[in-house]
Amino acid sequence: MGFWKRVLVNALIFLALAGFFPQMIHVATVWVALGASLVLGILNALIKPILLILSLPITILTLGLFSIVINALMLQLTAAFVGTGFAFSSFGASMFAAIILSLVNAIVTDRFARS
Known part of the structure; x- marks a missing residue:
């Protein structure tokens, strides 16, 4: 799936x-x-x-689950850059959003790859 389609899908999510x-x-x-x-x-x-390379040992130890934390950190960083119009109530909320974003993106990517 292309960059702009992913941007649109993420905005909808x-x-x-x-x-x-x-x-x-x-x-x-x-x-x-x-x-x-x-x-x-x-x-x-x-x-x-860069974050994935630096956290590779802990990601291997947690069998890949630490990547959810990295995705949540990326969402928190996004909220910091965007400002007050985009915010999460807690780090747990950003982890929840990261899980939902990953699941929906996987489903949408799989759907576009088949057609």
């Missing part, structure tokens, strides 16, 4: 999560969701590979 769990995730507008999704895509391209 952010909006859905903010609608279903307003006490955990705050997204002010659709444009903020698109901006946050774009920032997340850029951060995932630039910073996430």
